[in-house]
Amino acid sequence: MDVLKIAEEAGLSVLLDGRIGRQEYTSVSGSVAALLRFAEAIRADSTPQARAPERT
Template identity: 60%
Template sequence: MDVLSIVQHCGMQLTLDARIGREEYRSAHGSVEALERFAEALVASLGYGEPGRAGLAERGAPHTRSA
């Protein structure tokens, strides 16, 4: 799974914070809506079905959103 591609596809910006040796440290920045799109894409890529459904709660994943 290429998490960085999912982040960019969902409209979030990636920044390279540091490079130490061969290791890269990155941050993702974006709106709450972009974060929600990322979460939905990640859940879908893991094969859990539709996000926000009861099946996720059974697996221990939160599915509620506070306003």
């Protein structure tokens, strides 16, 4: 699950603040509506139906 990609798709602004060695520091900001969309996307992605592999 790419949390930062989901945040951007929900309408949040994702900014790379800095990098020290291999560690990246990122800020995420946005509206409450965008936060709610992000939370719903995470919830939907973490349900057992979303993670279950398709049977063929």
